[in-house]
Amino acid sequence: MATITAGLPTSYVTSENTISSWLLTKDHKRIALLFFASITFFFFIGGIAATLIRMHLATPEGLLQPDIYNRMFTMHGIVMVWFFLIPSIPTTLGNFIIPLAIGAHDLAFPRINLASWYVFNLSGLVLLYALIMGGIDTGWTFYTPYSTLFANGYVIAATLAVFINGFSSIMTGLNFVVTIHRLRAPGMTWMRLPLFVWGIYSVSLVMLLATPVLAMTVLLVAMERFMGVGIFDPARGGDPLLFQHMFWFYSHPAVYIMILPAMGVVSELITCYVRRPIFGYTGMTYALMSIAIISFFVWGHHMFTAGISIYSAVVFSLMTFFVAVPSAIKVFNWTASLHKGSITFDAPMLYALGFVLLFTIGGLTGLIVATVALDVHLQDTYFVIAHFHYIMVGGTVSAFFGGLHYWWPKITGRLYPEMWARMAALLTFVGFNLTFFPQFILGYLGMPRRYYAYPPEWQAWNVLSSAGASILAVAYILPLGYLGWSLLRGERAAPNPWRATGLEWQTSSPPPKHNFERTPVVTAGPYLYDPEDGGFIAQNGAVNA
Template identity: 80%
Template sequence: MSTTTFDDTPRIEPTARPSYLTEENTVASWLFTRDHKRIALLFFASITFFFFVGGGAAALIRMNLATPEGLLQPSLYNRMFTMHGIIMVWFFLIPSIPTTFGNFFVPLMIGARDLAFPRVNLLSWYVFNLSGLVVLYALIMGAADTGWTFYTPLSTVYANGYVFAAAMAVFINGFSSIMTALNFIVTIHRLRAPGMTWMRLPLFVWAIYAVSVVMLTATPVLAMDTFLLAVERFIGIGLFDPRHGGDPLLWQHMFWFYSHPAVYIMILPAMGVVSEIIPCYARRPIFGYAGMTIALMAIAILSFFVWAHHMFVAGISIYAGVAFSLLTFFVAVPSAIKVFNWTVSLHKGRITFDAPMLYALGFVLLFTLGGVTGLMLATLAVDVSVHGTYFVIAHFHYIMVGATVSAFFGALHYWWPKMTGRLYPEMWARFAAILTYVGFNLTFFPQFVLGYLGMPRRSYTYPAEWQIWNVLSSAGASILAVAYLLPLLYLGWSIFRERKADANPWAATGLEWTTPSPPPTHNFERTPRVSRGPYNYDPENDRFITQEGTPHAR
């Protein structure tokens, strides 16, 4: 190392070419673009819209639960939590990180010009919006009242809301997932730059690869499920109806065969984001790169074999329950390994606490708390007690909201300069990150207590003695709402008023930082040649080497 001379942080000459944002300015140039970066921004607009629609429903839920008497009519309350679940799961969480940051950064991180199938990518956005229109139709006409899980025979025979429209929205939405996943798999297999071997891929790309495999294999099952549900509801073929020889539990098996992997669809990309942020702000290599890749793929594969842990009290054979409990503990092992590796990745670092790092550290803590409560739910006898209560609500919100949404905001801040060419106001961002953490814990930690006390989920009322915990939770939700709205304001402001970002404002090693901010339409002036792994940070001398092999002092 001593013979190497170190340049300053690379200054890439402002190119004569305009960036992807400014090359064309017509509306048509956005709506018919095939540029993965523009499509990522289109997706970003769509999912942000649905995040606030789903969030609005959550706000109504928490307002209603602030008092036992409630605020909403029971039928409205039931429709609000159903639509909150459907919109947040399929219209925000599942597409969130893959369609935005995955779309934008997978080609940049592997040194490609675009995804393998740019037209399919654009089609995916149109299909997503079509499904979005259908779900908005369902919502405006009167919404579904089944819970997001559509359990039969309630959903097929007894519910009188817009179940068919909601199910069709989910059905159509699945095709968008499948197209996006296929695109990522082919891109990562075929379009890596010279020298970008599998074991040199950034962990974010590995995570997107793992999640794409799960999406591509699980989502067709969802299409079958929702199709059969629609047929059953309209014609009553009796597949899930015991009066015609059907089995209500068959629906649960089929639904969770998709929807449990879907939980990992929501968390794997978040794990990838955090694996990028932590080395960058700790200024040291990720601990156990190979272990992290193995853990990602192990989670992706094992996620298919744990679905019946949603059914421990549903009347499956108790020995099936035992088998699925064991498999569930197995899938927790790679998750635990990842937590330890992220934590030890701080050891001997040179740590700064910028907003993305605060979000990432928050992610690790919230994910760990969601994880240990997941272990409690995997333990059969404890699940018998807390299944169907607020304990479960708290657990999966820690994973899917606490962890995934924190990672989403972390990614948004980390890559904001690359996407927009502008920095963001650091103090405001740190404030929002801390506020998210405080608001989140205040919202959901009391729900663990409520759950063990026995408060059933999906109830519009509760006994008066539980009000204190519900008030705390609702108070936390209002803080959380501020923390989620705040970035909308200061990031919006930053586009026009903040300082311009140079190519590599965080002194990071990935290929996406070797091209100007914002990147030109074709990403790179020349095809990058990769000579080493992704996290060559040297905390001892505060230096780093990019994946192309260029050493820099920070």
């Protein structure tokens, strides 16, 4: 390494390279990489569970024992939700890019940032303990009274893991809120913020406000299970539906925790590769914030068949339809942003286009399940599974990979191999649709979720879905190979290889330890691209540089 890097300016990677300089670093860029290692590990753990699930479901009676199958989907859910999707974009891309994008030298609280990573890993260890000791079979939703009175498994360990994990979320959210309020470079007004920053800002507010409720909820589950406190157990005067209200009060906003940063990433990618300003910037910021706010008032739509009052169900349905309005605005604005652009189809753009299509399908099917009467039939079936995977995997994971490729040269100082990356993006799109589209049909046919066995007439769709999953697996493993290769052999990246407008591109690739030689002064809004000649004005006023 030393010989290769000789002659280049010292970057955050090369400045000091002892083990303790990484494990005790307060540099947001290094912490982003630490988080990246942790969530990649958990992504593959969750992925192994998913692989087993799809292999099992290829035949009606499957290959796993029922108890093993039940543990697999539980582990898949817990790992993917709390240990991959929620932290994915904020802790890695957000951590790395936000200070650079607003012209700051670091996050507001570097030590809290590092603590967040340690707390995250601690919760990961507790979860791995639960997994190795024998797992749990409650589903990631921990519904009572099953979880508190009937499940045999490491429920307390798993809820403890989720409890601890929440503190990592809160610390990260807090850090971003304060950073974005206080550390913007001179001239970086709110209405000049790139939409990625807006996405992270809105999600951080939701993390701060919703996560404590999750902590309370899982703590109560653990207390009821361990000490027999009657909170949810009807025999002790508790109410099992109280759990659902509390759980979804967090877990519905959690869905938006997953999607809002993805929306921010995609807005960056589309403008850059279309080379025109985003259509309706102001509308986009309002849409992000209103999604974040309305997300707190829709939790009841998970309980339409659970026995809540008919009229409260109707109100929750109405609120859910309202959340579709800002989502639709975003889709229309991204589409309109393609108009009169000068579009190139590099891998990040392919991921972004895939995101818009898959998110649109996820959003439209969301309207179908928001329709109370249809939800009566579709609740707890594969239709719901397909719907939320279109949002969380088709949406968030596509955006994560898109963003990863886009910022890869900035993070590593190397270019990724374009053809391989395009292939991975296309495989993701094809594999994803083949995996999850058949599940919409299975859902309306009436296949409930969490079934380890199903009637033989549903096999054809399940086989298609499993075949798609194998393509998807290739699409997710592929980047590990060629990105790993590019770390060592990739072409050196210039500071601004995509000719993009953000401040992060106005420093070297990879950036120096303190991000900028001089604090940048912002004189321009984001996205000043000109589709006619491909030129651009960076946010610090630099023209075509």
